[in-house]
Amino acid sequence: MTCENLKEEHVQKLKELEKTLPSFEEFEEYSDKFKALSDPTRLKILYLLSEGSCCTCSIQEILDKPQSNISHHLKILKNAGFIDSKKDGIWVYHKVKDPEIIKLLDDLSNLITN
Known part of the structure; x- marks a missing residue:
């Protein structure tokens, strides 16, 4: 497997993972709570x-x-x-x-x- 293919595979996995993550707004809310701590x-x-x-x-x-x-x-x-x-x-x-x-x-x- 070439370096470029490996990179594309990783990018694709990360794109799939990102779909399951909370929204940016939710992360902002989490961040505000962590700031309070x-x-x-x-x-x-x-x-x-x-x-x-x-x-x-x-x-x-x-x-x-x-x-x-x-x-x-x-x-x-x-x-x-x-x-x-x-x-x-x-x-x-x-x-x-x-x-x-x-x-x-x-x-x-x-x-x-x-």
Whole structure:
């Protein structure tokens, strides 16, 4: 088989594979979600929330960051669909939407650090 034939065969296989992939818009959405996970403060917040519901002020105290900074990170995590928030009087409580996300983060961390 010539190099050109081999190249054509690979290109054809890749074209077939591309038909099965999510759309560009779906990949953009995935990318936005990954961006939400690309900040150390947001990752810490997710791990803190893995223990259960927590108010903004508690997260602020633990991470020793201004309330506005914590609220900004919480908004990004909420918009990405990773956490839910519930207001109770003047307090806002947050929790991980699906605890499986923490397991996936652990698995991914183990995979990329080994």
